[in-house]
Amino acid sequence: MKKKVLFFLFKLNGGGAERTVVNIVNKLDENKYDVVLVLGNDKNNEYLNLISKHITVKFLNCNKLRYCLFKLRKSIIEEEPNLIFTTMNPNNLMVILSKIISLKKTPVIIREANNRTESGSVTWLNKFMTKVFYNISDKVVALSQGVREDLIENFEVNKDKIKVIYNPVDIGYINKVKDEGIEDIDIDPSQKLIISVGRLEEQKDFSTLIRAFSLVVKKVDSKLIILGKGSQEKQLKRLCEELDIAEKVLFLGFKENPQKYVNLSDLFVLTSKWEGFGHVIVEAMAVGTPVIVTNCKSGPNEIIKNDQYGILAEVENYQDIAMKIITLLEDDERRLYYSNKGLERACDFNSEEIVKQYEKLFTKVIDGKV
Numbered sequence: 001m002k003k004k005v006l007f008f009l010f011k012l013n014g015g016g017a018e019r020t021v022v023n024i025v026n027k028l029d030e031n032k033y034d035v036v037l038v039l040g041n042d043k044n045n046e047y048l049n050l051i052s053k054h055i056t057v058k059f060l061n062c063n064k065l066r067y068c069l070f071k072l073r074k075s076i077i078e079e080e081p082n083l084i085f086t087t088m089n090p091n092n093l094m095v096i097l098s099k100i101i102s103l104k105k106t107p108v109i110i111r112e113a114n115n116r117t118e119s120g121s122v123t124w125l126n127k128f129m130t131k132v133f134y135n136i137s138d139k140v141v142a143l144s145q146g147v148r149e150d151l152i153e154n155f156e157v158n159k160d161k162i163k164v165i166y167n168p169v170d171i172g173y174i175n176k177v178k179d180e181g182i183e184d185i186d187i188d189p190s191q192k193l194i195i196s197v198g199r200l201e202e203q204k205d206f207s208t209l210i211r212a213f214s215l216v217v218k219k220v221d222s223k224l225i226i227l228g229k230g231s232q233e234k235q236l237k238r239l240c241e242e243l244d245i246a247e248k249v250l251f252l253g254f255k256e257n258p259q260k261y262v263n264l265s266d267l268f269v270l271t272s273k274w275e276g277f278g279h280v281i282v283e284a285m286a287v288g289t290p291v292i293v294t295n296c297k298s299g300p301n302e303i304i305k306n307d308q309y310g311i312l313a314e315v316e317n318y319q320d321i322a323m324k325i326i327t328l329l330e331d332d333e334r335r336l337y338y339s340n341k342g343l344e345r346a347c348d349f350n351s352e353e354i355v356k357q358y359e360k361l362f363t364k365v366i367d368g369k370v
Contacts, residue, residue: 002034003366006081008072008095009088010040010065012047014228014254015199016167016279017087017113019047020143023168024085026052027355033362038075040068046254065090072098076106082366087111087141089130096133107365110134111141115298117154118274119203130155138365141165143277146298163361166302168354169282171346178263178287185225185250187264192222192329195265195289197258197280200230202273205294207232207239208318209271214243215322220329224249225265227258263287266335267328273315275299282349285309285342290335292324309345310338 007025012018025035036056039045041063051057060071076084076098084106086095092110099108112134116122122130134140134157142148142164151157187193194213198204206226213224226236226249233251240246255261258280262268268284270293277299284291285303291310293300304310311328314320328335364370 002032003082003362004034004036004079005083005085005362006036006038006076006079008038008084008086008091010062010068010091010094011043012037012039012045012051014046016277017111019279020111020113020167021087022047022050023170023351024355024358025055026050027168027170027351029359030054032359036079036081038072040065046256050256065094068094069098069101073102076102076104080104081106083362084108085111085362088113089116089126092137093129093133096136100136107138107368109139109141109361109365110137111143112147112151112276113143114276115144115147115150115274117150118297127155131157135161137161139163139361139370141361143167144299144302146302147276150298165357165361166349166354167277167279167282168351168358169279169286169346169349170351171286172352174259174283174286177257178259180257180260182260182264184252188223190221192220192267193225193265194222194267194269194325194329195225195227195262195284196269196271197227197262197284198270198272199228200226200232200236202232203275204228204230205271205273205316206236208316208321209269210236210239210243210245210249211318212269212271212321212325213249214245215319216325216329217245217248219326222248222329225261226251227253227255227261229254259283259287262289265289267292267325269321269325270294270300271313271315271321272296272300278303281310282346286346288339288343290328290338290342292321292328294321303345305345309341 042059062068140162152159240249268289268291294315295312296315
């Protein structure tokens with residue numbers, strides 16, 4: 001008999017955590033699971049059209065997450081799922097609270113999507129609620145060993161509650177869409193292309209990347225493509241003008257298929273201050289584009305393995321980042337080496353295999369064997 005799993009996210013917008021949920025729900029065995037995806041509302045769900053047709057999608061019609069409490073409770077009661085799954089701290093707390101007031105005994109798996117201590121923005125109240133609510137859950141998925149350590153050391157989550165499962169990356173889908181045509185930019189084959197993908201927020205530290213690029217263009221004829229949207233867009237464009245590189249930096253916004261731009265590029269760079277895993281790193285590797293990423297907590301070095309599969313740079317050090325970009329852009333043989341190593345490493349995160357780990361965990365939790 002099929003088991004029903006209720007997935008909850010307030011928004012299915014363009015981040016790595018949301019992409020992970022898309023990959024999980026699409027790859028779960030249809031013969032074993034009925035999936036209901038509950039979203040806060042029908043706005044800003046950039047990944048919604050990537051959801052397979054057999055998935056039931058419902059909207060709570062809430063403008064803010066806090067207004068979802070009783071509507072989510074109602075969904076839990078009406079759907080009667082065998083399991084509830086969610087990810088990202090605000091959603092995690094909301095699901096646990098909704099489940100409590102539903103008076104149902106439905107097991108809950110929550111997934112922590114970031115090394116939140118590194119963000120420096122965790123309040124004492126959130127820290128307390130995370131400790132209490134995460135320990136109430138049936139299982140906590142950490143997307144890297146670094147996030148697991150953060151939960152244990154800084155939020156006092158019971159280590160036996162935590163299971164590390166890396167992000168699933170849909171390599172088959174990436175191979176299918178990476179060669180699609182690009183019509184919104186003109187490409188000069190004589191120029192090197194550097195690309196970065198992510199939300200234009202403090203975490204991703206695009207200002208450091210832009211400063212690094214201002215040094216790169218003095219040595220290498222190149223352009224920088226930035227895919228993503230966020231609150232820092234205006235100030236980042238202003239910084240480009242101040243550094244006199246505005247014509248060399250292309251802000252293209254959110255793209256449903258970033259892989260075709262990454263495939264076109266000579267180098268992928270991510271300069272985050274902190275991460276949970278670094279989903280876009282593996283997606284770039286799966287395309288075959290060599291990567292340079294900052295060695296932030298947590299995740300990048302678990303992927304890169306001390307420069308084995310890509311190059312690590314110092315966090316917030318634009319000079320170090322620039323030097324490593326220049327060195328790699330000027331060395332075709334080394335770029336090819338890291339392209340091949342990245343392709344090899346990406347296979348370790350293939351969604352087909354990672355989702356099997358989720359299925360195994362779901363079965364254990366539903367059967368009460370955790």
